Amino acid sequence: MNVDRRRLLQLAAGTAAVPAWPCIARAQTYPSRPVHVIVGFAAGSASDILSRLVAQSLSARLGQPFVVENRGGAGGTLGADMAARAPADGYTLLYCGNADAISASMYDKLSYNFLRDIAPIASIASGPLVLVVNPSFPAKTVPEFIAYAKANAGKVAFASAGVGSVVHLAGELFMVKTGVQLVHVPYRGLGLAMTDLLGGQVQAIFSTTPPAIGHIKAGRLRALAVTSIATSQSLPDVPALADFLPGYEAGLLSGFGAPRNVPAGVIDQLNKDINAIIAEPTIKARLADLGSVPVAMTPAAFAKTLADETEKWGKVIREAHLKPA
Secondary structure: OHHHHHHHHHHHHHHHHOOHHHHHHHHOOOOOOOEEEEEOOOOOOHHHHHHHHHHHHHHHHHOOOEEEEEOOOHHHHHHHHHHHOOOOOOOEEEEEEHHHHHHHHHOOOOOOOHHHHEEEEEEEEEEEEEEEEOOOOOOOOHHHHHHHHHHOOOOOEEEEOOOOOHHHHHHHHHHHHHOOOOEEEEOOOHHHHHHHHHHOOOOEEEEEHHHHHHHHHOOOOEEEEEOOOOOEOOEOOOOEHHHOOOOOOOEEEEEEEEEOOOOHHHHHHHHHHHHHHHOOHHHHHHHHHOOOEEOOOOHHHHHHHHHHHHHHHHHHHHHOOOOOO
């Protein structure tokens, strides 16, 4: 009797355990809960627009919310610091790119090392910046802009999304190559800077393309040049700045990263999913509308590109003797 009872209990325990196996498997499947995507720039910026585009697609593809959190300030370093200190479980991601590569050289005493503490996952897109001015500004071409700025040294202001932003460094590179002296006016986000450019409080912005392209097409801003080596398919009638300043090139490179030591399986899965998303025709078309092109990379290739960007912009920062505000 005791043996039969013991056997019955064993069978009952085994039967009760069977339904739990799929539950355990599901709990171990990534993602099993919402994922937070930290963006180190304000709402309305190119970073915000592009990160939300991919986050929405990841949510639909993976069945869990990918929630964008804007943590703007200090050239994106506040957001990067938060991501670097987050648990390395794949549930905190960082929208990152060459803005973070710039910050690595701009800021001497960061609490994190971007290239060491953030694991690259996948690139998303790249696109040129565009030099835009208020339509009331007298210059209609790049040579006219340079001539006017030289004749009015210290009186032409260019706005940016903050000290150390890609938009700021593009202006500094312009000054290095032309010898003109523009007045840098940093804002806490490109949206505020764009508002003042439209209102005539500042004269120019080396803007990322997404926030500017609608204003350009509506005639509210005048585009003088894109900052790529060749013209942009999104703005085919706008010349490349390199046509006037050989070798000039600046742009926005974007992607996703995570705290170092995040499981390799999570990185591989997200890389595969993001590469698939940016290959979708609707996403490619949307990126084109924003003046960007999809760029698919392996995590290793993205890491190499970020290291190259760090070296490139570090030279500009040292040559221009730039320091954080």
